[in-house]
Amino acid sequence: MKHHLQQLISTALDTLRASGALDCTAPDSIVIEHTRDKSHGDFACNVAMLLAKSAKRKPRELAELIVGALPESGKVSKVEIAGPGFINFFMSPAAFTTVVGEVLERGEAFGRSTLGNGKRVQVEFVSANPTGPLHVGHGRGAAYGATVADLLAAVGFQVHREYYVNDAGRQMDILGTSVWLRYLDLCGETIPFPVNGYKGDYVWDIAASLHRENGDAFRHPAAAVFQDISPDEPAGGDKEIHIDELIARAKELLGAASYRQVFDLGLNTILADIKQDLEEFGVAYEEWYSERTLVESGKVDEAIKRLQAAGHVYEQEGALWFRSTAFGDEKDRVVVRDNGVKTYFASDIAYHMEKLERGFERVIDVWGADHHGYVPRVKAALTAMGDDPSKLDVLLVQFAILYRGGERVQMSTRSGSFVTLRELRDEVGNDAARFFYVLRKCEQHMDFDLDLAKSQSADNPVYYIQYAHARVCSVMRQLGEKGLSYDQAAGLKHLHLLTESHEQELIQALTRYPEVVEAAALSHEPHQLAHYLRELANGLHTYYNAHQFLVDDSGLRDARLALINAVRQVIHNGLSLLGVSAPESM
RNA sequence: GCGCCCGUAGUUCAGCUGGAUAGAAUAUCGGUCUCCGACACCGAAGGUCACAGGUUCGAAUCCUGUCGGGCGCGCCA
Structure with missing residues (x-):
């Protein structure tokens, strides 16, 4: 209906310009609005007011001209000029009633369109590190991302839904090491668990299955594990150094193959859980994209080389830096640490480079709002490599605050007392969870009332x-x-x-x-x-x-x-x- | 300190990207089942759109500043 009226106005303007009756710039777009007040008709258009200045005419006078040039339409019963220069359209009842037949005929296809013209759009969402179960913060990203993707598909885009699996990098090493330490505990060793380790019960579960299937195969005496390791935080040391040394020790004692076996058990168990969780939540992906594959395929090195070739990389204090400040970032960023390890940011640059290489015309990232600081640096990297950063849309999702019995549910990742997505789904059901998550604009902080979500009443x-x-x-x-x-x-x-x-x-x-x-x-x-x-x-x-x-x-x-x-x-x-x-x- | 997001009815939120008298829900109060499901409907009341300037025919919406809330500012991921 709106499109029809836009056509009418557009034709009228063309007619007027062609005949020389009107001399003005073409409007960017013709906006047709639903009227708030039915005495103003069904639809209103403000084009006469917008064009008044460039046409050097009074808005109402211009509106008269446009109305006079409108082509005949069986759908319009009356056109009026009102207020400062609105053109109000009164539609004939028949123009509306045909929709009933249209809905019944098209069925599930009603509302779908080909507007997107099959353009390829990638939507990447959730992408939580597989170091533990999804929590309610990821849930909002999941519901939001899945719905945005489905909406785009409904209007004719070819949508590729993707989950970026951080299966490489330090956090995963910390998980693998945590599993191993819990396993050693189950073997009977006395293990002081590191402050920075993953303390959730699921780590015990993974360790138990490791022990069940392999017995003492990966066992090493606690004394050997902790020999010459720098003290942990409670003992007055640095928790980061402590955990890094434990990771190195795990690799050293286990050897590459066994370490990988422990690491992969942790990764695969948690990833399988995440996949099942999302599937039950009605969230499906075309692709689970592995960071490890990205690294092993040499894409990260390629990305760094591209930046280097473009002259945007320099060395300082043993590290390799990307001069992102040249593209509007606040400070330059390290891509290769002085110990030779590539940063997370380096793979992220490679990942986004690779997304565009795959030929997507639009790339949408759904991130938690706490990552907003990363937007400028990723866009900077794309610009530096000669890619078009405007192809990337980063949608930031604010966290949801849960309320139960009028009280805020306290959550803290540190203490491990976060509410998981699965717990939420069990409590309020998938339907309520999906609906409540998308009820608010994504950039709005959201209060999620658990009691309301599970109440089977009119309030819900x-x-x-x-x-x-x-x-x-x-x-x-x-x-x-x-x-x-x-x-x-x-x-x-x-x-x-x-x-x-x-x-x-x-x-x-x-x-x-x-x-x-x-x-x-x-x-x-x-x-x-x-x-x-x-x-x-x-x-x-x-x-x-x-x-x-x-x-x-x-x-x-x-x-x-x-x-x-x-x-x-x-x-x-x-x-x-x-x-x-x-x-x-x- | 700097950067991003937010501030609209008691509460939770919309407001179609600058339009006509700022809307829902909920809470409160008052009505409606002999009737296709009362898990519903109707009505009342509730506002200095955080504050102060500016831009123009016109501002909750855009620009500047102030105040208040959230988040981010690692050779972590």
Whole structure:
């Protein structure tokens, strides 16, 4: 509908310019808005006010010209000029009612479009280090990223969902070493566990399975493990040095092959858990991209060479630095440490370089907001290598704060007392979790009320929307029980009988759905869809309370049932994009 | 100290990227089932859009400053 009006205005402007009646610059885009007040018609356009200056005309005068040049349209019943120069469109009722048939005919495809033209977009999200189970912070990134990806796919982009697996690097070494130390403990050694080690119960579990399958094969006396190791923090030492020395000792005592075996058990166990967790959450990926593969394929060295060749790398104090300040970063960044180890940032540069090499026209990263400081340096690296940094969109997701019984749930990664995504899903269910996570703009700090999310009451927006869907299904069941029939084709022929204001409002809401999906996708704002669905559900409940659907007049009955079935379909489609189920009864 | 995000009804949040009288939900108060599911509906009340300037036909929205909250500023990942 909006697109249709844009066409009309655009044609009118072309006509005026061609005839010389108007001399002005072309507008960047023609904005058609839904009016807030129905006395202003159904849609309004502000183009006359925007062009007034360059056309050197008064807005209202310009509006007159445009309206005079508008081509005929069967969908428009009246056009008015109002206020400072708004062009208000009143649509004919028939322009809206055709949507009912469209929804029923297209079914699950209604709302989908080819707007994206098959352009390849990569969406990378979650990408949590496989050093432990996902927690509720990752959950928001998962729900948000999955929904953004699904929305983009719905409007015609070819979407590649990807999880970057940090299976190389120091944190993973710390995990592997933690597993080994717990294993030694299970072997009967007395092990003072490092402050910087991973202390979660899952590390014990992995160590236990290592011990179960290998007996004492990896056992070394505690004395040998800790001989000449610098003291840990409680003993007055540096916890970072302490853990690094323990990692080196593990590699030395175990040898490369055994160390890798312990390391991989930890990695694979946790990664399998993460994959299962996400799958149960309705989050699927096209690819799990391994950092280790990236390193082993030589991509990291290649990226550093490219920076070097471009003259943006220098050596200082034994380390290799990338001059990111030349591209707007706050300070230069190390890519190779003085001990020869490449930094995480180095693989990140290589990873993003490689993403663009794969030919994606858009690359979207969903990051936790605590990583916002990394945006300038990654973009700087792309610029330095001669890539186009504007192809990369980094979407920052704020953390959610959980509330239970009105009290803030305390979480601390340090003490290991974080709430896992799995615990959240078990407590409130997948549907509520998916919905609540995307109910707010991603850059908004969010309060997640656990009690509300699990309450099966009107207060809970998930149940409210799902109930609207179930309610339509229930009416259709009643239809059969009462021995009445429903003829969809006849219903579509009698849509003109739907003259009640509730019916008109519902029909107009249906016409908005494709616009909402499009806007939500392009602006990466799933909350727009969530809010829309709530309004649509409200429209249905209101209608239900005001009118009887199963009336004796078969024409009217068919028309009403066609309408509510169309509403049911749109609720189903919308919830499905959000990863939420649409039950037939509750 | 510097940088990024945020500040809208008692509370949680929208506000279609600068438009017409700032909207929902929730909480509070008052109504509605002999009726397709009351897991619902209707109504009332609730605001100096943090504050102060500026930009223009027009600002919650854009620019500057102040105040308040969150996060980030490693040869960690």
